[in-house]
Amino acid sequence: MIKAKSLSRHYGPLVAVDRLSFEVEPGTILGFLGPNGAGKSTTMKMLTGFLEPSSGTAEIFGHDIRSDSLAARRLLGYLPEGAPLYGELSVERFLRFVGEARGFRGDELIRRVGSAVERLSLGEVLGQSIETLSKGFKRRVGIAQAILHDPPALILDEPTDGLDPNQKHEVRQLIRDMASERIMIISTHILEEVDALCTRAMIIARGRLLADDTPTGLLARSRYHNAVTLVLDDLQAAASSLGALQESREVEIRRGQLTVFPSGEGDLFEAVTREVRAAGWKVSQIQLESGRLDEVFRTVTGSEEAA
Numbered sequence: 017m018i019k020a021k022s023l024s025r026h027y028g029p030l031v032a033v034d035r036l037s038f039e040v041e042p043g044t045i046l047g048f049l050g051p052n053g054a055g056k057s058t059t060m061k062m063l064t065g066f067l068e069p070s071s072g073t074a075e076i077f078g079h080d081i082r083s084d085s086l087a088a089r090r091l092l093g094y095l096p097e098g099a100p101l102y103g104e105l106s107v108e109r110f111l112r113f114v115g116e117a118r119g120f121r122g123d124e125l126i127r128r129v130g131s132a133v134e135r136l137s138l139g140e141v142l143g144q145s146i147e148t149l150s151k152g153f154k155r156r157v158g159i160a161q162a163i164l165h166d167p168p169a170l171i172l173d174e175p176t177d178g179l180d181p182n183q184k185h186e187v188r189q190l191i192r193d194m195a196s197e198r199i200m201i202i203s204t205h206i207l208e209e210v211d212a213l214c215t216r217a218m219i220i221a222r223g224r225l226l227a228d229d230t231p232t233g234l235l236a237r238s239r240y241h242n243a244v245t246l247v248l249d250d251l252q253a254a255a256s257s258l259g260a261l262q263e264s265r266e267v268e269i270r271r272g273q274l275t276v277f278p279s280g281e282g283d284l285f286e287a288v289t290r291e292v293r294a295a296g297w298k299v300s301q302i303q304l305e306s307g308r309l310d311e312v313f314r315t316v317t318g319s320e321e322a323a
């Protein structure tokens with residue numbers, strides 16, 4: 017497992033990462049969420065041995081990143097933010113170079129490169145120089161170099177950033193495929209990514225850990241959790257009669273939608289649909305909400321007490 021123990025990094029007076037402690041087990045896709053400058057990349061650079069912690073440490077499957085750095089790094093694959101690669105090299109040359117740096121030679125090297133190429137569908141661009149590739153292909157090359165040595169833990173810094181929707185979908189599918197039995201840590205500020213991909217999410221801001229939960233657990237913190245949202249013809253009339261239900265705590269009208277929040281008594285959805293039928297309003301949409309991650313994110317990152 018990966019264990020961060022009070023991991024901190026200062027840049028002069030700035031505390032970029034502030035005593036982060038967490039543990040991650042194999043089989044987890046951990047989403048590292050936070051606003052710009054939260055400390056996500058700094059944390060990933062420390063875990064992967066690219067940056068010395070100012071204090072604290074971490075263990076990668078029992079190997080300390082400070083005292084046993086080489087052994088720790090052997091067990092990790094890392095996709096840095098923006099995937100800086102040697103642009104003038106062809107994809108094949110670059111992957112061979114990385115493979116050699118990882119200590120592979122001869123048939124083993126050919127096998128490793130071949131299998132990463134196949135996994136990331138890089139066959140058609142093997143001879144092309146990296147700088148001439150599309151963003152999506154560059155990212156795939158970045159992931160290929162991270163998995164070349166088949167590490168049990170992968171740390172991917174904003175793997176889908178800047179990709180078009182199709183490429184995002186592809187990279188997410190790749191991450192899912194690689195996740196079983198591995199530890200995957202991905203940083204993102206795309207909330208839908210956490211919902212679509214992650215089994216666990218940590219929200220950090222100003223270097224501090226503010227929430228650590230499953231996506232479902234985070235959604236349950238939303239004030240919209242179990243609320244009922246409707247789009248209907250007579251918003252005001254519906255707001256006042258639905259607001260009077262004992263199953264409702266309050267109502268809100270926003271952007272042409274009416275949301276009814278549960279009081280905790282009875283079944284709100286059933287009560288609302290009963291009322292809709294009785295009143296004969298014309299409803300074009302009705303939805304029982306699981307919660308809104310963007311609202312949880314804003315609440316958590318806006319107030320440090322939210323942890």
Ligand SMILES: Nc1ncnc2c1ncn2[C@@H]1O[C@H](COP(=O)(O)OP(=O)(O)OP(=O)(O)O)[C@@H](O)[C@H]1O
Pocket residue numbers: 027030032050051052053054055056057058059097205
């Ligand atoms: N080399 C550096 N020197 C000084 N300050 C730095 C350096 N690297 C990062 N920082 C600062 O540390 C803080 C954390 O940065 P970091 O890149 O880890 O955040 P992040 O969560 O990855 O942000 P983003 O989502 O924008 O990539 C920021 O305030 C950043 O400006």
